[in-house]
Amino acid sequence: MLTDMDISSRASLKNITELGTDLGLLPEEMMLFGHTKAKVDLSVLQRLAGQRKGKLIIVTAVTPTPHGEGKTVTSIGLTQSLNAIGQKACACIRQPSMGPVFGVKGGAAGGGYAQVVPMQEMNLHLTGDIHAVSSAHNLGAAAIAARLFHEARLGKAEFEAQSGQAFLAIDPKEIRWHRVVDHNDRCLRQIQVGLGDNNGPEYGSSFDITAASELMAILALSHDLADLRARIGRLVLALNTQGQVITADDLGVAGAMTAIMADAIKPTLMQTLNGSPCLIHSGPFANIAHGNSSIIADDIALRLAGFVVTEGGFGSDMGFEKFCNIKVRQSGQAPAAAVLVTTLKALKANSGLATEVDSNVSNIYVPNISATNSNATNINATNINAPDQARLEAGFANLNWHINNVARYGIPVVVAINRFATDSDAELQWLMEAVNASAAFGCEISDAFSQGEAGAIALAQTVVRAAETESQFKLLYPDEASLEAKLSTLAEVGYGATGVSLSIEAKQQAQQLTALGYGHLPLCMAKTPLSISHDPSLKGVPKDFVVPVRELVLHAGAGFITALVGNVMTMPGLGLKPGYLKIDIDAKSEIVGLG
Numbered sequence: 399m400l401t402d403m404d405i406s407s408r409a410s411l412k413n414i415t416e417l418g419t420d421l422g423l424l425p426e427e428m429m430l431f432g433h434t435k436a437k438v439d440l441s442v443l444q445r446l447a448g449q450r451k452g453k454l455i456i457v458t459a460v461t462p463t464p465h466g467e468g469k470t471v472t473s474i475g476l477t478q479s480l481n482a483i484g485q486k487a488c489a490c491i492r493q494p495s496m497g498p499v500f501g502v503k504g505g506a507a508g509g510g511y512a513q514v515v516p517m518q519e520m521n522l523h524l525t526g527d528i529h530a531v532s533s534a535h536n537l538g539a540a541a542i543a544a545r546l547f548h549e550a551r552l553g554k555a556e557f558e559a560q561s562g563q564a565f566l567a568i569d570p571k572e573i574r575w576h577r578v579v580d581h582n583d584r585c586l587r588q589i590q591v592g593l594g595d596n597n598g599p600e601y602g603s604s605f606d607i608t609a610a611s612e613l614m615a616i617l618a619l620s621h622d623l624a625d626l627r628a629r630i631g632r633l634v635l636a637l638n639t640q641g642q643v644i645t646a647d648d649l650g651v652a653g654a655m656t657a658i659m660a661d662a663i664k665p666t667l668m669q670t671l672n673g674s675p676c677l678i679h680s681g682p683f684a685n686i687a688h689g690n691s692s693i694i695a696d697d698i699a700l701r702l703a704g705f706v707v708t709e710g711g712f713g714s715d716m717g718f719e720k721f722c723n724i725k726v727r728q729s730g731q732a733p734a735a736a737v738l739v740t741t742l743k744a745l746k747a748n749s750g751l752a753t754e755v756d757s758n759v760s761n762i763y764v765p766n767i768s769a770t771n772s773n774a775t776n777i778n779a780t781n782i783n784a785p786d787q788a789r790l791e792a793g794f795a796n797l798n799w800h801i802n803n804v805a806r807y808g809i810p811v812v813v814a815i816n817r818f819a820t821d822s823d824a825e826l827q828w829l830m831e832a833v834n835a836s837a838a839f840g841c842e843i844s845d846a847f848s849q850g851e852a853g854a855i856a857l858a859q860t861v862v863r864a865a866e867t868e869s870q871f872k873l874l875y876p877d878e879a880s881l882e883a884k885l886s887t888l889a890e891v892g893y894g895a896t897g898v899s900l901s902i903e904a905k906q907q908a909q910q911l912t913a914l915g916y917g918h919l920p921l922c923m924a925k926t927p928l929s930i931s932h933d934p935s936l937k938g939v940p941k942d943f944v945v946p947v948r949e950l951v952l953h954a955g956a957g958f959i960t961a962l963v964g965n966v967m968t969m970p971g972l973g974l975k976p977g978y979l980k981i982d983i984d985a986k987s988e989i990v991g992l993g
Contacts, residue, residue, distance in 0.1 A: 402509045402993040406517040412673045421488065421675045422702040429664065431525050434516055437664040438677065440622055442698055451700040453734035453865045457709040458718035460740045460800050462927055463747035465782060468816035468847060472739045473709045475512035475846020478672045479858035480705050482851040488703040489676040490695040493528060494521050495609040497582040497970055500978040505992050511850030514668050514676050518989045527662040528580050528608050528681060534658040535611045539577045541651040542635055543591065546570060550599050566644050570601040572637035580608040584971030609683045610968040615956035617662060618680035618692045619728050626663055627656045629955040643914065665695040672851045684711025686924045686968050688720040688958065693729040712927035714738065714800045719892055722807050723874050724920050724958050732871035735864040736804045736811045742821050742829065743782045745793030750937040783820035790825055792938065794832055799930065799939045801838050808870035810839040812860050817843050839864045877918045881908045884921050885961060889945040893930050898945045907950040911959060916952055925963035932964040
């Protein structure tokens with residue numbers, strides 16, 4: 399079979415203006431970037447303000463494994479197939495970060511005959527949104543450092559007299575806004591700034607990956623440019639020497655940060671291999687942020703199409719949970735149905751059992767994506783492609799947990815079995831029967847990777863039927879619950895833990911955040927995606943564990959509080975064999991090695 403890159407490069411593409419017109423956009427609502435992508439102006443929301451909205455479908459998955467479950471393949475394949483059966487459909491997905499593209503995970507454009515094209519454009523710079531987020535974020539960090547320097551140099555009276563600005567009395571030990579870069583770079587996790595003469599005061603700082611920036615979360619959760627500006631103004635950048643918050647508005651930098659992101663708030667229109675429209679916008683990670691594409695992209699697509707297919711990062715305990723408890727809270731747009739992606743390989747890998755060892759792959763290097771590649775686990779690999787009923791049945795517990803997890807939010811869930819060429823027909827049949835006896839609405843095999851739109855027709859038809867049922871969406875916890883009560887609910891109900899354990903620092907932060915008036919905010923759990931629990935070594939459906947919360951981080955602009963669980967980090971590292979080793983330019987000046 400052709401590689402993903404070969405398939406993308408051979409695709410016959412619609413002109414982006416034609417694609418946008420077919421979707422329902424006016425020419426003046428599209429800012430063209432060549433013939434293959436265009437920014438969509440937010441004026442379309444005003445024009446279609448009274449338009450009846452379509453139905454939103456959220457795609458999630460079982461606990462991820464190194465073999466890949468094909469969530470984006472299924473999202474794109476489903477969109478293609480919905481259009482093929484006469485339903486006007488549009489996909490809404492996140493922009494890939496170059497950190498994973500050059501690291502372990504690779505690109506995020508789908509694959510095979512279910513991908514967004516041109517894939518190299520999507521996986522690299524696209525229309526520059528991530529760069530805009532990086533620049534705006536780092537301007538905020540530079541503004542803090544400059545204010546700290548000049549206030550220390552001049553003192554209160556002279557600073558106010560010369561600058562015409564209020565003296566903020568920033569506490570260098572309480573600076574909350576650091577710097578970002580869109581690469582995995584572990585040496586930047588801890589840095590010292592202000593070194594040298596006339597550069598201080600000196601203080602400890604760090605870099606996060608851009609996808610972990612609060613600005614990225616704000617971009618995904620804003621409703622319009624005015625909302626973006628207001629949220630950026632609320633960013634808590636530091637505390638003063640009296641323990642009071644200093645916001646981006648207090649610093650006077652919020653307007654400039656917003657200006658840098660003025661075009662980034664517009665989603666980018668691209669297409670799938672069969673010419674289905676796809677809006678790509680924002681890129682928050684699901685292990686350290688809320689892991690969903692933007693409210694704005696969903697809103698535009700829902701006014702233009704009958705079905706909008708979006709996806710949450712990682713398993714249903716991660717991006718899907720945050721989709722419900724963070725994104726829907728702020729958008730007011732509940733999904734009509736959910737699709738839960740699984741594979742035979744995923745269930746066997748999640749079984750916790752190891753049997754027949756494949757001599758060709760005696761060890762698989764499994765990166766702890768939520769933390770650092772140096773913390774990766776070496777596990778004994780088995781011949782994951784061989785029939786193994788015992789492992790399949792043991793691994794079904796993980797799928798069944800995720801089915802019930804989605805169902806607890808009152809959403810009908812359709813299981814999509816992403817078929818691999820090596821899959822056993824007998825095992826597929828057993829799995830379909832097991833799913834049909836569960837709480838799932840239905841179950842279909844998807845061949846979208848190998849067959850494109852023709853491979854997910856049955857899935858599309860079942861999803862349409864599921865979306866026609868009455869959804870009774872519900873949140874996991876109320877706004878008024880205390881932060882500790884929300885943490886307990888997420889740990890015990892959301893993950894099946896016996897409880898939650900807060901560090902002394904986290905307890906103090908919970909009290910401080912409540913006293914500052916932020917106790918009503920929802921929680922964003924930053925944990926490993928490789929287990930339903932906080933521990934990547936606990937496979938299947940873990941039991942009898944306690945979730946350790948080490949730190950609470952306020953994101954006032956985004957409107958949530960992040961709980962850092964276990965050893966999760968906000969700056970990944972590159973592994974021993976990073977993806978960039980395969981990427982190059984060929985003799986025709988074309989990019990090769992992406993996928």
